[in-house]
Amino acid sequence: MLCLGVQSLMFGQTKDMVLIEGSRYIPLYGRDSTVVEVKDFKMDIYPVSTENYKQFLKDNPKWRKSKIVSLFADKSYLSNWKTDLEPNDSIHPNSPVNYVSWFAAKAYCECQNKRLPTIDEWEYVAMADETTKDARVKPSYNAQILAWYEAPRTKESRIGETPKNAWGIYDLHGLVWEWTLDFNSVLITGESRKDVDKDSNLFCGSAAVNATDLMNYAAFMRYAIRGSLKAKYSMKNLGFRCVQDIKKENK
Amino acid sequence: MRTLKLLLGIVVSGLLILSSCKENDQKENSSTAEIPVSREMIAELTAPPNVPTPVGRRKAKKLIVNMEILEEEGELTDGVKYVYWTFGGSVPGSFIRTRVGDEVEFTLSNHPDNKLPHNIDLHAVTGPGGGAESSFVAPGHEKTFSFKTLNPGLYVYHCATAPVGMHIANGMYGLILVEPEGGLPQVDKEYYIMQGDFYTKGKNGERGLQPFDMQKAVDENADYVVFNGSVGALTGDNAITAKVGETVRLYVGNGGPNLVSSFHVIGEIFDKVHVEGGDLVNENVQTTLIPAGGAAIVEFRVDVPGTFILVDHSIFRAFNKGALGMLKVEGEEEKKIYSGEIREGIYLPEGPGIQNMPTTDEIVESEIPAKSFEEQMEFGKQIYMQTCFACHQAEGQGIPNAFPPLAKSDYLNADVDRAIGVVINGLSGEITVNGEKYNSVMTKQMISSDDVANVLTYVYNSWGNSKKVVTKKMVDDVKKK
Numbered sequence A: 001m002l003c004l005g006v007q008s009l010m011f012g013q014t015k016d017m018v019l020i021e022g023s024r025y026i027p028l029y030g031r032d033s034t035v036v037e038v039k040d041f042k043m044d045i046y047p048v049s050t051e052n053y054k055q056f057l058k059d060n061p062k063w064r065k066s067k068i069v070s071l072f073a074d075k076s077y078l079s080n081w082k083t084d085l086e087p088n089d090s091i092h093p094n095s096p097v098n099y100v101s102w103f104a105a106k107a108y109c110e111c112q113n114k115r116l117p118t119i120d121e122w123e124y125v126a127m128a129d130e131t132t133k134d135a136r137v138k139p140s141y142n143a144q145i146l147a148w149y150e151a152p153r154t155k156e157s158r159i160g161e162t163p164k165n166a167w168g169i170y171d172l173h174g175l176v177w178e179w180t181l182d183f184n185s186v187l188i189t190g191e192s193r194k195d196v197d198k199d200s201n202l203f204c205g206s207a208a209v210n211a212t213d214l215m216n217y218a219a220f221m222r223y224a225i226r227g228s229l230k231a232k233y234s235m236k237n238l239g240f241r242c243v244q245d246i247k248k249e250n251k
Numbered sequence B: 001m002r003t004l005k006l007l008l009g010i011v012v013s014g015l016l017i018l019s020s021c022k023e024n025d026q027k028e029n030s031s032t033a034e035i036p037v038s039r040e041m042i043a044e045l046t047a048p049p050n051v052p053t054p055v056g057r058r059k060a061k062k063l064i065v066n067m068e069i070l071e072e073e074g075e076l077t078d079g080v081k082y083v084y085w086t087f088g089g090s091v092p093g094s095f096i097r098t099r100v101g102d103e104v105e106f107t108l109s110n111h112p113d114n115k116l117p118h119n120i121d122l123h124a125v126t127g128p129g130g131g132a133e134s135s136f137v138a139p140g141h142e143k144t145f146s147f148k149t150l151n152p153g154l155y156v157y158h159c160a161t162a163p164v165g166m167h168i169a170n171g172m173y174g175l176i177l178v179e180p181e182g183g184l185p186q187v188d189k190e191y192y193i194m195q196g197d198f199y200t201k202g203k204n205g206e207r208g209l210q211p212f213d214m215q216k217a218v219d220e221n222a223d224y225v226v227f228n229g230s231v232g233a234l235t236g237d238n239a240i241t242a243k244v245g246e247t248v249r250l251y252v253g254n255g256g257p258n259l260v261s262s263f264h265v266i267g268e269i270f271d272k273v274h275v276e277g278g279d280l281v282n283e284n285v286q287t288t289l290i291p292a293g294g295a296a297i298v299e300f301r302v303d304v305p306g307t308f309i310l311v312d313h314s315i316f317r318a319f320n321k322g323a324l325g326m327l328k329v330e331g332e333e334e335k336k337i338y339s340g341e342i343r344e345g346i347y348l349p350e351g352p353g354i355q356n357m358p359t360t361d362e363i364v365e366s367e368i369p370a371k372s373f374e375e376q377m378e379f380g381k382q383i384y385m386q387t388c389f390a391c392h393q394a395e396g397q398g399i400p401n402a403f404p405p406l407a408k409s410d411y412l413n414a415d416v417d418r419a420i421g422v423v424i425n426g427l428s429g430e431i432t433v434n435g436e437k438y439n440s441v442m443t444k445q446m447i448s449s450d451d452v453a454n455v456l457t458y459v460y461n462s463w464g465n466s467k468k469v470v471t472k473k474m475v476d477d478v479k480k481k
Helices: A050-059 A102-110 A119-126 A139-150 A217-227 B026-033 B128-135 B164-169 B214-218 B315-320 B373-392 B410-414 B416-425 B449-460 B472-480
Strands: A017-020 A023-025 A036-038 A041-044 A243-245 B005-010 B017-022 B040-042 B062-077 B080-087 B095-099 B103-110 B141-148 B153-158 B173-179 B189-198 B224-227 B240-243 B247-256 B261-266 B270-274 B281-285 B287-290 B294-301 B306-312 B324-330 B427-433 B436-442
Touching: A017 A119, A017 A243, A036 A119, A041 A119, A119 A217, A139 A217, B062 B224, B103 B128, B128 B141, B153 B247, B153 B294, B164 B189, B164 B214, B173 B189, B173 B247, B189 B240, B247 B261, B247 B287, B261 B294, B281 B287, B287 B294, B306 B315, B373 B449, B410 B427, B410 B449, B416 B449, B416 B472, B449 B472
Parallel strands: B040 B062, B062 B103, B095 B173, B189 B247, B240 B324
Antiparallel strands: A017 A041, A023 A036, A041 A243, B005 B017, B062 B080, B103 B141, B153 B173, B189 B224, B247 B294, B261 B287, B261 B306, B270 B281, B270 B294, B306 B324, B427 B436
16 A cells, blocks of 8 residues: 655554553454454554544545545545545544545555554454453443443544543544454354354354353444445444554564 | 245344244245236335325335434433334334335435444345345445235334344334235224333333343343333323224234233224234134234224223233323213213122212221321321322332322322312312323222321322321311312
């Protein structure tokens, strides 16, 4: 991916990222073997803001709404921006960028020497609540997340207003859905009940008895939303953040 | 469809297993499948309790159905808010009326403000997932698919997106009617009623915005069981109506997600029931069973005026959880069919037969008058639990739309003498209590002046009321008026 602009490299600093120590865990859906291994990586503390994205558009005209190739974004791409470089007045610069396609999100991260997180990485960090790195057993963890999923039309919130989780990351839950690199690898066909007998190791993100935690409704809903997406879609409640691999010693 | 199609869905949420098995008669299918369609028509969709115009004699058409999914806050009962997920903005969702042979072009639009993906599984569809797979749609997008209605009947549709149970529990169900060629026989009134069970974090009646409680849903421990999405959706001003002599047809569905409905109309016998919404017609039915994810068409002629109560005859659901609706019938009395009360008497097995009720003067005075406020409260509570509790409930909260509250009741606190009068003489007709209108009957209470004083003292000194103390003298003074 060709990135234009020097600045973009500059604001891809790692000071806004934290180190996530990798480990093995059992996600809602097993893939291959059930246990998933996540290597060490760094993750953006915050989702990408409207202001960040504006800078990206300044440096990379081809991702502006008037220029973008229709293969890479549907008509709703940046539909809340009044011009190529100006979001609507109602949008706060520090609100999460939304109405972006997967292609655009991926390009944004790559332009900063980063990438989108995989589902496994994202879910791994998102298991944490404010105090525990795997809070999935706590009823309060699930209930809080569900409360957001259920609430309609949450107002346009700003980045960083939800509680910081145990890794030091904000807004994984409670602000916007987030793109993942392999969002469509956990396959939901849309007929969630049929996914049960999908052969292969592509597990449904829905209603299968092979889910490891039947009560993790919040995770079911995330897998469902991912399954409903196509890479060129953009949506009001969908943003993204980037991660970075740990370089071997010096870069 | 020439082969046996087995659609087996296993639904994780609530370990609810929905399975539908369609074995299609090849001959019948090939006949309805080959009904030609002429012209296009936009389907009329209606919110409950209304249904669209009957198909009548129209030919099969290409029927355009546009349905929008909205996630929005609504009122489950007075003071209790709930976030409903809806097909078309109502629970149950819009009623779809088709005839056999129609080619339905179905567009499902997921509003951009919504958070979640959704889809639709119509039980009237012959095809994998009932359309679920083809209609799975992200917020801000829409999906179109089409199907031909092969089998006449009344069918449920619902969302089948994971977690399925939760989508259904939040209100994502409705009915689609496939009328036979030439339409169903004409009737005077048609209504759309659908039962559903709701699971909230707080107990029944706990105020405020109540989130969905998945543990209760898994345990099938419903806080609310209601018709048409909320307590009171079919009572009071929202009651359905008919006139004496009219034939009423109810399209009754059950969205579940968990409970099976024993649908009954108090004081009516169903002349005809399309059992499970299909071709089989049963006659003279008192209560018909409607499975979760199933439906029935019931018909009856209303012969006498009055209010007929629609219930799930699993009766605690009706009186404690909300599964109660009303059909108000206006017209001339028909004494031959129903006389109303003719006489009232006291039955004394050992005595000389029927006696008249004593007049109030003859009420036996209580043998042990209360000596203190504490005793008044104690005796008053006993009277309350024997006499008042059934309607006004343990905490004086009453029953919405039926029996007014006594707790923090403006009507009660405004006028003690009026309250005494109500207990002694009874009350009927419309009153307004705490801003809500009630129109029901309280019979006069055959209790002594002491007891009236005690029970009212108890009520006035409970549940945030004005702490008045009512004495026997005050009661007697009212009696003398």
